[in-house]
Amino acid sequence: MATATNTPRHEQAGSHTHGNVGLAGLMVGAIGVVFGDIGTSPLYTIREAFSPHYGLVADHDTVLGVLSMVFWSLMLVVTLKYVTIIMRADNEGEGGIMALMALAQRSLASGSRSAYLVGILGIFGASLFFGDGVITPAISVLSAVEGLEVVAPQLHDWIIPVTLLVLVSLFATQRYGTAKVGRVFGPITVTWFVVLAVLGVVNILHEPEVLNAINPWWAMRFFYEHSLGGVFILGAVVLAVTGGEAIYTDMGHFGAKPIRYAWYFFVLPALMLNYLGQGALVLEDPTAIRNPFYIGVPEWGRWPMIALATAATVIASQAVITGGFSVARQAMQLGYIPRMEIKHTSSDTIGQIYIPGINWMMMVIVILLVLTFRTSSNLATAYGISVSMTMLIDTLLLAIVARALWPRWRLWVLPLCVVFLVADVAFVIANGAKILQGGWFPVILGIVLFTLLRTWRRGRKLLRDEIQKEGIQLGTFLPGLMLAPPVRVPGTAVFLTADPNVVPHALMHNLKHNKVLHERNVFLTVETLDVPYAHRRLKMEAIGDEFHRVIVRFGFMETPDVPLALMRSCDQGGIYFDPMDTTYFASRETIVAMAKRGMPIWRDRLFAVMHRNAASATGFFRIPGNRLVELGAQVEI
Known part of the structure; x- marks a missing residue:
C-alpha cells in the first residue's frame, strides 16, 4: 500500500531541486510566493467584520471578540490544520487538493x-477553489488602490480605472514568464510583512x-452574547484564512520545512x-473602522503604503495566476480538462509555464468582477463560500x-478532523448567508467548471469504449496481416493509441489508403500516473516482425515530451529512434452526439464542442508537425 511520508520528496532532495539555496533562501522565496x-x-x-451587513457596533467587547475569532481561526485552520497536519499528506512532495485526492x-x-466518490469530491473542491481564486486578484488589488480615497477623497473616481490598469498589465505580461519578476517577489513581500508588524506594534x-x-x-463570549446570529460573523472572519489551502498547494515549490518555519516564526x-x-x-477611535488598515498608517507614509500594498497584491495575484496554470496542467494530465497550448517561459525550470487559454479566461472574469462589484466591500460578500467548502472537502x-x-498518527489526527469539520461547517453556514449578496458567483462558476470537468472525463471514457468496441485486437490482427504482408518501406512509424492491445485507427487507415507498412512499427501509449513524477519512464515489448509495444509514463506535474522520451530509450538498451527517420501517425476523432447513448444529449454536444476545440494530442506531446500524419475518424457516443 502507498504511504504518505513525513518529509516531501522535494524537501528530501532540496539540493537537487533548489541548487545551493539554503533554508533561509527557501523561506524568503516561500514568503514571496x-x-x-x-x-x-x-x-x-x-x-x-464591522460592515453594515453584520450590524456590529465597534465597542470594546465586540472588537476583542472579533479579534479573538481571527486569531483562533488562524491557529486552528491555517497553523494546525494546513501547515502542521495536511502538509504531511504530500504526494511525493506535491500538495494541493488534486494531489490529496490522488493520495x-x-x-x-x-x-x-x-x-x-473521492474523485468527485476532489474535482468539486478544485472547481470551487478556482471559483474563489479568481476573486483574489480583484479584491486584493481593488482594496489596495482604495487607499487613494483615504489619502485624497477626490481621487475616488480613479479607483476603478487604476485597478483595471494594474490587472490588465499583470495578465498581459504573463507570457514573458515570472523568473525575473520572481527574484524580487521575496524581498518585497518580506518588506510587506515587516511593515505590517511594525504598524501593528x-x-x-x-x-x-x-x-x-x-x-x-472573548470569542466564546461573543457567541454567547450574539447567540446563533453570531455564527454569521464567520463570513467575515473567513477572509483572514483564505489562502490557507494555497499554502498547501504551493508546497511542492519549496518543501514543507521552509514553509512551516516562515509561517510559524514570521x-x-x-x-x-x-x-x-x-x-x-x-x-481608540471607533470611526477608524471605515478603513482601519490605511488610517493606522501615519499620514506621511500613506502614499508609500499604497504603492507597497499594490505591489503586495500584484504578487498575491501572480501567485493565484501561476497556481491556476499549475492546477490546469495537473487537470490536463489527469484527463479532467481538454488539452491546451502550454508555453514554457524558462529554459532552466520546467515548472515555469504559461497557458494562454487559462490566462485570458481569468483576466476576463477578473475584469468583469471589478466592473460588476466595483468595491472591495462588495467583493467581500462574494468571497469565502467556495473556499470554505474546499476546506471542508x-x-x-x-x-x-x-x-x-x-x-x-490517526489516533490523534482523526479526532482533530472532527474539530476541523465542525469549524468548516460553521464557515460554510456563515458564508452561505452571503449567497444572495454575491456569494452566488463563485458557487455558480465552480458548478460550471465541475460540469465541464466531469463531462470531459466521462466523454473521454465513452470515446475510448466506442473505439475499443469497434477495434480489432492486435494479437489476432498482426499474425493475419503478416500472412500476406504489404510492401515495407524504410523508417520507423509510431502509432499513437490509447489502448495498447487494439489496432490503432491510424494504422488501419494507413494500410487502407497507402497500402504500405514501415520497416519498423511502434504502438505508443502515453500514461499519466497519479504521482507527480514518473520514476520508470518507458516500458517496451517486442511483439514480432519489427512490431513493438511502447508505454511512456509521465507524472501529473510533468510536461509530456514524447520524442525526447523515445530518444532516451536507446540509453536504456531500447530502440533507437532517429528523429529524421521517424514518422508519427495519429487519429483525430470527430464526435457525433447521439440521443439515448452515453450521457444526456446536451452533455454529449458539450463534449463534442470541447473535443473539437482541444489542442491536438500531438502538439501536447510536443511531436514535431513536420514528422506527423493525422488521419480522421468519426465516432458516435
Whole structure:
C-alpha cells in the first residue's frame, strides 16, 4: 500500500531541486510566493467584520471578540490544520487538493464506489477553489488602490480605472514568464510583512488592552452574547484564512520545512500584530473602522503604503495566476480538462509555464468582477463560500488519508478532523448567508467548471469504449496481416493509441489508403500516473516482425515530451529512434452526439464542442508537425 511520508520528496532532495539555496533562501522565496494571498487579508478583513451587513457596533467587547475569532481561526485552520497536519499528506512532495485526492484514491480499492466518490469530491473542491481564486486578484488589488480615497477623497473616481490598469498589465505580461519578476517577489513581500508588524506594534502601544483578544474566552463570549446570529460573523472572519489551502498547494515549490518555519516564526506573528493593531486603533477611535488598515498608517507614509500594498497584491495575484496554470496542467494530465497550448517561459525550470487559454479566461472574469462589484466591500460578500467548502472537502480527504495511511498518527489526527469539520461547517453556514449578496458567483462558476470537468472525463471514457468496441485486437490482427504482408518501406512509424492491445485507427487507415507498412512499427501509449513524477519512464515489448509495444509514463506535474522520451530509450538498451527517420501517425476523432447513448444529449454536444476545440494530442506531446500524419475518424457516443 502507498504511504504518505513525513518529509516531501522535494524537501528530501532540496539540493537537487533548489541548487545551493539554503533554508533561509527557501523561506524568503516561500514568503514571496506562498503567502501572498493570506498576507493581503489585513487590507479588508477587520473592516468587513464591522460592515453594515453584520450590524456590529465597534465597542470594546465586540472588537476583542472579533479579534479573538481571527486569531483562533488562524491557529486552528491555517497553523494546525494546513501547515502542521495536511502538509504531511504530500504526494511525493506535491500538495494541493488534486494531489490529496490522488493520495486518498490510492488508499482505496481501484474502481470502487468509494474511490469514485473521492474523485468527485476532489474535482468539486478544485472547481470551487478556482471559483474563489479568481476573486483574489480583484479584491486584493481593488482594496489596495482604495487607499487613494483615504489619502485624497477626490481621487475616488480613479479607483476603478487604476485597478483595471494594474490587472490588465499583470495578465498581459504573463507570457514573458515570472523568473525575473520572481527574484524580487521575496524581498518585497518580506518588506510587506515587516511593515505590517511594525504598524501593528505602534498601534498596539496606544491600546495594549487589545492583547487580551488572544484569550479564547472573548470569542466564546461573543457567541454567547450574539447567540446563533453570531455564527454569521464567520463570513467575515473567513477572509483572514483564505489562502490557507494555497499554502498547501504551493508546497511542492519549496518543501514543507521552509514553509512551516516562515509561517510559524514570521508570517503568522506579522499578521496577528497587524490585526491586533487595527483592533487597538478602533478601540481608540471607533470611526477608524471605515478603513482601519490605511488610517493606522501615519499620514506621511500613506502614499508609500499604497504603492507597497499594490505591489503586495500584484504578487498575491501572480501567485493565484501561476497556481491556476499549475492546477490546469495537473487537470490536463489527469484527463479532467481538454488539452491546451502550454508555453514554457524558462529554459532552466520546467515548472515555469504559461497557458494562454487559462490566462485570458481569468483576466476576463477578473475584469468583469471589478466592473460588476466595483468595491472591495462588495467583493467581500462574494468571497469565502467556495473556499470554505474546499476546506471542508480537504478535511474529509485528510480523514481518509489519515485512516488508511497513517497508522501511528490517526489516533490523534482523526479526532482533530472532527474539530476541523465542525469549524468548516460553521464557515460554510456563515458564508452561505452571503449567497444572495454575491456569494452566488463563485458557487455558480465552480458548478460550471465541475460540469465541464466531469463531462470531459466521462466523454473521454465513452470515446475510448466506442473505439475499443469497434477495434480489432492486435494479437489476432498482426499474425493475419503478416500472412500476406504489404510492401515495407524504410523508417520507423509510431502509432499513437490509447489502448495498447487494439489496432490503432491510424494504422488501419494507413494500410487502407497507402497500402504500405514501415520497416519498423511502434504502438505508443502515453500514461499519466497519479504521482507527480514518473520514476520508470518507458516500458517496451517486442511483439514480432519489427512490431513493438511502447508505454511512456509521465507524472501529473510533468510536461509530456514524447520524442525526447523515445530518444532516451536507446540509453536504456531500447530502440533507437532517429528523429529524421521517424514518422508519427495519429487519429483525430470527430464526435457525433447521439440521443439515448452515453450521457444526456446536451452533455454529449458539450463534449463534442470541447473535443473539437482541444489542442491536438500531438502538439501536447510536443511531436514535431513536420514528422506527423493525422488521419480522421468519426465516432458516435
